[in-house]
Amino acid sequence: MKITIPMNEQTLESGVCPSFGRAPYFLLYDTDTNESKWIANSAAESSGGAGIAAAQLLADSGMDALITPRCGENAEKVLSGAKIKVYRSIEGTAKENLDALIEGKLSSLSEFHAGFHGHGG
């Protein structure tokens, strides 16, 4: 299984980034090989649609699961289209979150927030 986590820093000992679409990096972890790699989130600086573009990036990276504290409804549509399961992160490091998911201790994320379209008054 390939698991991804939005991250502020490129280390397994740091926590999960509170933003999904605008996280600076994504951790890509492969449970078959125990390999971790980090990719820069090319969507982080977008003026809009960051969640959609970030989800596309993860779909193209062949991920199976995403661990995140929150996620927008547009990103969720792309993720579900790519059959990526979304799990709610827990307090703690990326490593602790990976272990929790592998042990089946994470619950799926069920609430997806509306977009922040930034066109308002």
Added chain:
Amino acid sequence: MADKPLTVAVLSGKGGTGKTLVSVNLAAAAGDAVYLDCDVEEPNGHLFFKPEAAQEETVTVKTPEFDATLCTGCRKCVEFCAFHALAFTGGRPMLFDEVCHSCGGCALLCPVDAIRETDKAVGTVSFGISDCVNVFTGRLNIGEASGIPVIKRLLSKISNSGNRTVFIDCPPGSACTVMESIQDADFCVLVAEPTVFGAHNLAMVYELVSLFHKPFGAVLNKCQAGENPSETFCREHRIPILGRIPFDSALGALNSEGKIAVRENQHYRKLFSSLLEQIGKEALYEAASDSQR
């Protein structure tokens, strides 16, 4: 002087300051005028004008539609979209229409013509007459993200207004929809409340109109005895004060009954007529000094 009639935009940094009060009464005082309600998320000028013989037109935007039988999955459209309104998963393109800016780029770029642009209704513009005032009201459909297309349609009415003065009732704040609403204006009227919060919001719209190099002046609304932070801000920044509207229960009562003060009350007819005259003078002065630059 100009081929185009004088166009006056009325704006404020927050809602409830008195944009509609000022723009409706200025249009009524001008008599033969055009009133454009660009506050498309909550238009309320029509409640005062009660325009007769209303006609309504639908405002649409273009959105892409995909022909799945032609799409080869090359993803040129997804890579092109600067707004990230498109994604591609599970072998099919996906559109997020509230993010789409209707640029048409995806349809132009598609190598197999699998994308067709279709019309999507986002709002309406209605037209009616109230005494001699031509009243145009923009309404954004509930759930739509951007009022810009409706505002563009309203502004397109300026060119047909003959020599009538045009008054634009702007949305509150200083974001995209306000920038769109003031772009054709010859003069901007900033309405401000006599509070610290009011002065802060005045500072925001002051910054906006300065950025757009628009001539402007302030109207101080809800004036009472005592300190007026907005007036202090005007003095410190040398903003011309075009007029003062008192915090008056008679005006409040007329307003709450949906009546236009200028049409009901001699005192307010005078107040708004002199405000209109002041705006005319300032706009003329700005136009003259601008042509000398």
